[in-house]
Amino acid sequence: MPAGPSYLEPGTAAIADLRGRFQPIFDRIAEGNVARERDREFPRQQVRWLNDAGFGTIRIPQSRGGFGATLEQTFELLSDLAVADANVSHIWRNHLAFVEDRLNAEVSDTNDRWIKRFLHGDFVGGGWTEANNVTLANMVTTVTARDDHWVVTGSKYYATGSLYADWLDVIGRDERGELLTALVRADDPGVTLVDDWRGFGQRTTASGSARYDGVRAERGDVFPAAERFGYQPHFYQIAMLSVLTGITRAALRDGSAALIDRARNYPQGLAERPADDPQLLQVIGEVSAEAFAAESALARAAQSLDAVVAIRIAGHGSQVRQPLIDAEIAVSQAQLVIIASALRATTAIFDALGASGVSEGLALDRHWRNARTLASHNPRVYKARIIGDWLINGKDPVPDLVARHRGGQGV
Structure with missing residues (x-):
């Protein structure tokens, strides 16, 4: 930073x-x-x-x-x-x-x-990820110096937002092997954007491929990747958690509206009108609690990043490590809470509805599909272990991105 x-x-x-x-x-x-x-x-x-x-x-x-x-x-x-x-x-x-x-x-x-x-x-759109299991340690995209500018050549996947962008944020290696971030014009003739995203969620985010063939980047638009802002991974993660929180709230909204619109109940129901059935109302209440949990976790995690920003504004950069650790733990805990809430809510809401709830006209399945897809980008399966290792053994949970850039294991 x-x-x-x-x-x-x-x-x-x-x-x-x-x-x-x-x-x-x-x-x-x-x-x-x-x-x-x-x-x-x-x-x-x-x-x-x-x-x-x-x-x-x-x-x-x-x-x-x-x-x-x-x-x-x-x-x-x-x-x-x-x-x-x-x-x-x-x-x-x-x-x-x-x-x-x-x-x-x-x-x-x-x-x-x-x-x-x-x-x-x-x-600005773009993406850092390369296909075929390429990581930061073995990135093949190049950012090469040419007289008064740079040239970018390579390809990326998960180029979210690229079809809407004026600029694309690309990461690649220079001649010395150092990772650089290059901002290139999306309308450069060497840029090819391909809508080849085949996920069952995120269908309209333009998360497909981007190819760069000798694309020009100006000197002022190329930056050392290791100098990107220190809470960058947290920012990307919590932005995704914001979307998941919104999906949870949308599932509550749409499921509630569908229950109100139900005209008849099953013979096993506890009321003639579905909207009066205590068991169905319980489902809605439980889904509302999932939305509450997601919103609360999102707020706590975001506040931890504002604390990091406050240190930066105050000019106390040497004191930022502990706030970054606090933010890492908060965002990871929020990830566990919000993903679980989103997946439960987008599934459980159907329990309050009849067969009409699966109507393509309602498209309630979009909430689960989008939640499941977003939750798969940064798998939560590792998060609880990392949190526990910090709480019990004091192992620093903040990834060392510089070490990853150079092929090391980090901390």
Whole structure:
């Protein structure tokens, strides 16, 4: 994490004001959610609505033309957006992460240009992952110096949001083997974006492949990957947890509406009207508790990242390690809670409904499919062990990304 002055400032926004601006847009996005999911229609217009309203600048301080939101407020809004459309919410993950990275960067003419690009509405997509089990340690994408610029060649998978982007965030190795991040124009003739995502969830997030064939990157748009902001892994993870929290809330909303609409009950029911049946009401109550747990865990985890930011703003970089550990534990605990809540809620809600609940018209299956897909990106199976190892043995849970870049095991 850079030691010099950054663009970060304490949050100044009020969540009520932020919701007042963006909730009407979320509501418009929600109107076509089921049809887009059913027809696999990409939400280009919906992403543009948000961009035009400045959604990509919510973390930029008000003094620099943004909204001045805290991280907790940012992830609350992402969750609200996911209630409307989980795919649209997930599309914003890469953009918001790169904005956060530039806010953490030292003030410079180059980074001033990036802040102006964000304020102008430039949108960032892309992906770091390569197919065929390639990891950071054996990355094959290259970022090669050429006179006054760089050239990027390689391919990526899980390039979420790429079809909506003006810029693509690419990671690769230079001639010395060091990992670099390069920002390239999505409309460069050497860029090929392929909609080959075949997951049963995230159908409209543009999470397919991206290929780069001698793509130009300007000198000011290439950065050492090891210098990316220190809580970057936490940010990416909690953005995904925001979407899962929104899915849980959406399952509660749609399941409740479907129960209210049920006209008849089964012979074993405890009331003639399903909405009066105590057992079915119990299901709704339990699903509401899952949504409550997810929202609470999300808030606690986000607050832990705001604590890291506060250390950075205060200029106490040497004291950031413990807050990073606290954030790692909080985000990992939140991952265990939120994934479990999302998967239980998106399954249990059908217990309150009859056979009509599986109607393609309702598309309630989209909530489970999207939740299951998101939960599979960063498997929770390892998290409880890592937390336990920290609590019992004091083993540092924060990944050493620099060691991973160089092929080491990290800590």
